[in-house]
Amino acid sequence: MANTFVDREDLNQALETLKNGGIILYPTDTIWGIGCDATNAEAVEKVFALKGRDKNKSMLILLHNDNQLASYVREIPEVAYELIESTDRPMTIIYSGAKNLAENAIAEDGTIGIRVVNHVFCQQLLQRFRKPIISTSANISGQTSASNFDEISEEIKQAVDYIVKFGQQDLSKGKPSIIMKLDPSGKFEFIRK
Numbered sequence: 001m002a003n004t005f006v007d008r009e010d011l012n013q014a015l016e017t018l019k020n021g022g023i024i025l026y027p028t029d030t031i032w033g034i035g036c037d038a039t040n041a042e043a044v045e046k047v048f049a050l051k052g053r054d055k056n057k058s059m060l061i062l063l064h065n066d067n068q069l070a071s072y073v074r075e076i077p078e079v080a081y082e083l084i085e086s087t088d089r090p091m092t093i094i095y096s097g098a099k100n101l102a103e104n105a106i107a108e109d110g111t112i113g114i115r116v117v118n119h120v121f122c123q124q125l126l127q128r129f130r131k132p133i134i135s136t137s138a139n140i141s142g143q144t145s146a147s148n149f150d151e152i153s154e155e156i157k158q159a160v161d162y163i164v165k166f167g168q169q170d171l172s173k174g175k176p177s178i179i180m181k182l183d184p185s186g187k188f189e190f191i192r193k
Contacts, residue, residue, distance in 0.1 A: 004120050010165045011121070015128055017162040023047055025138055025152065025160040027167030028062065029090045029119040031174035032146055034160065035062075038132040041102040047134055048104070050159045053141040059105060060092050060113030062135045064126035072100055072112065072132060077186040084116050090177040091115065094191070096184050105134060115177055121166040137176070147173040 014024050021043045023036050034050065036043035038061045048055060063069065066084050069076050074097030083093065098105075098112035106112050115135070117123060126133060137145040138152045146152040149168040157163060179191040 006121050006124050006166055011124055011128065013162050014125055014164050018043075018125075018129055018131075018133065020161075021046075022161030023050065023159075024162045024164060025157065026121065026125070026164040027119065027149070027170070028122055028135055028174075029115075029117050030177045032138040032149055032152055032167075033135040034138050034156065035133045035135050037129075038101050038105050038134045041104050044102045044104045044134060047136060050156070051136060051139070051141050053136070055104070056108060057141075058107035058112065059134050059136045060115060061101065061105065061132035062115055062117045062122060062126060063132055064117060064123045066116050068132070069095075069114065069116075072114065073097055074099055075184045077182060077184060079186045079188070080182055083180065083182075083188070087178070090118065092177045092179045093188075094179065094181040096182075101132065111181075113179065121164065145176065147175070 017024050018037050021040050023046055026033055026035055034047055036047050066081055073095040092113045092115040094111050094113045096111050138156050139145050148171050178193055180188050181191055182188045
């Protein structure tokens, strides 16, 4: 069984790093991620630079519950809540009309991918931080995603400001989330199943 005890000091360090515009390496409900304050454009820029990621490829954000969606999306189709509640796998939904986020976190077409995360460390971090966190796979763009902590390259580990201790011993293989694009009309399509 996975460890569910969250060390307060570990949580505080991650929180302080986010508040100071830093980058964290952290476990999620899918794979390990590189994250920062999704409302801080300078921090988001650092993540793009670290990954060597094309600025046209947007990143996703994590929220700790679906009540927060209205703070970051202009129009939420009712079906969004049903989709979030009915899935048994982590699911990222791409919404139109992103708002209240760093401009460079939002795709050129105004969309943003959002996942309501179900992970003990992430939930506690997000609840305390009170803002969304960027989440992008812990790898350099073009390289294979790391499915657990041991697979993350030293290059990534050296480049972040804080590495979360929680979950480092878990060697099970994480999988990326389902990705679905949701139109304001409620029409949806799968991008990745």
